[in-house]
Amino acid sequence: MIENDDAPSLVQYVEVGGAWIAFSEHRPSSDPAETPLVLLHGGSLDHRMWHRQLQAFGSRRLIALDARGHGWTTAPDPAAFRHCDDVIAALDALGIESAVLAGVSMGASTAVDAALEHPGRMAGVIACGAGTSQSEFRDPWVLGILAEWQRAAEAHDPEAWIAAALKFVAGPHRELEDLEDAILQEVDIMIRHTLFTHIVGPSGPVMPRPPTPVTRISQRLPGLDVPVLGIVGEQDAEDHLRMVRELVSAVPAGQLRVIPNTAHYPNLERPEEFNQVLGEFLVAVEDT
Numbered sequence: 001m002i003e004n005d006d007a008p009s010l011v012q013y014v015e016v017g018g019a020w021i022a023f024s025e026h027r028p029s030s031d032p033a034e035t036p037l038v039l040l041h042g043g044s045l046d047h048r049m050w051h052r053q054l055q056a057f058g059s060r061r062l063i064a065l066d067a068r069g070h071g072w073t074t075a076p077d078p079a080a081f082r083h084c085d086d087v088i089a090a091l092d093a094l095g096i097e098s099a100v101l102a103g104v105s106m107g108a109s110t111a112v113d114a115a116l117e118h119p120g121r122m123a124g125v126i127a128c129g130a131g132t133s134q135s136e137f138r139d140p141w142v143l144g145i146l147a148e149w150q151r152a153a154e155a156h157d158p159e160a161w162i163a164a165a166l167k168f169v170a171g172p173h174r175e176l177e178d179l180e181d182a183i184l185q186e187v188d189i190m191i192r193h194t195l196f197t198h199i200v201g202p203s204g205p206v207m208p209r210p211p212t213p214v215t216r217i218s219q220r221l222p223g224l225d226v227p228v229l230g231i232v233g234e235q236d237a238e239d240h241l242r243m244v245r246e247l248v249s250a251v252p253a254g255q256l257r258v259i260p261n262t263a264h265y266p267n268l269e270r271p272e273e274f275n276q277v278l279g280e281f282l283v284a285v286e287d288t
Helices: 083-093 105-117 138-152 158-170 181-199 217-223 238-251 273-287
Strands: 012-016 019-026 039-040 061-067 100-103 122-128 228-231 254-259
Touching: 012 083, 019 083, 039 083, 039 105, 039 158, 039 238, 061 083, 083 105, 100 217, 100 273, 105 122, 105 217, 122 238, 138 158, 138 181, 138 238, 158 181, 228 238, 238 254, 254 273
Parallel strands: 039 061, 039 100, 100 122, 122 228, 228 254
Antiparallel strands: 012 019, 019 061
16 A cells, blocks of 8 residues: 655665656565566656556566656756656666566556667567557547546646546546545555645646657657567556557557456556566566
8 A cells, every 4th residue: 555655765766867766676685687677657646556566576676767747756847858768867877778668658658669769778668558659539538537637727726637637547437436445545645746746836836848759659660679568458448448559559569468357557456467467478578
């Protein structure tokens, strides 16, 4: 269970271009032979969404990063940046030459961007609940939530913004009452921390600088030469299901896995199934 005051001793930092990137790590006492796994969280969340994964892969080194504008990462606002470049710079600082990147939602798109922009640094990519960073939303249910976010932002109403965000946990086919309270509380805590640390200031909203977009993604996907695993929750929104399917269809070595009875965050709702799927992919990557 995630606590409101995350233990500072569990958070470490690396300096990346004027930013202090926060991360949590599982590092075995002996040097592992396996390729490290780097975990990238979803939008508005932070590294704590991976606490069910950090200890689940034995002797493999795992690092869960906080993106700029999220969690405990601090950065100068005026500086131009790309999330994928921050990931690679963090790997450099941590002495990691090659890694498997696993991301959920925003983190999935960052993982794909990193593989495209920094070829040779990825051994594999795991994209859950999203495809590329060139997202296209068509689903009326998703568009409705985006409209709720816009209204909440214009009204300076963080509670309404959080309430809308929590709907993604259930997805369009379930109600929040169908979920475990602990899951909703964990997501709520992470969103609140990011929102009130990075966006809602004492004198009103602070609009963070958006990342510089990665370009020509769709044209370059057929040349992505690493294995790509797409994961979707069976109960997720049609947009998210579609974008993951499109990703794995566009790359040379893509595969899709569906985790039942979960929506946008299968690593939180169904950690055993999610970890098994990740473990099978990691073994396959090591064997190639």
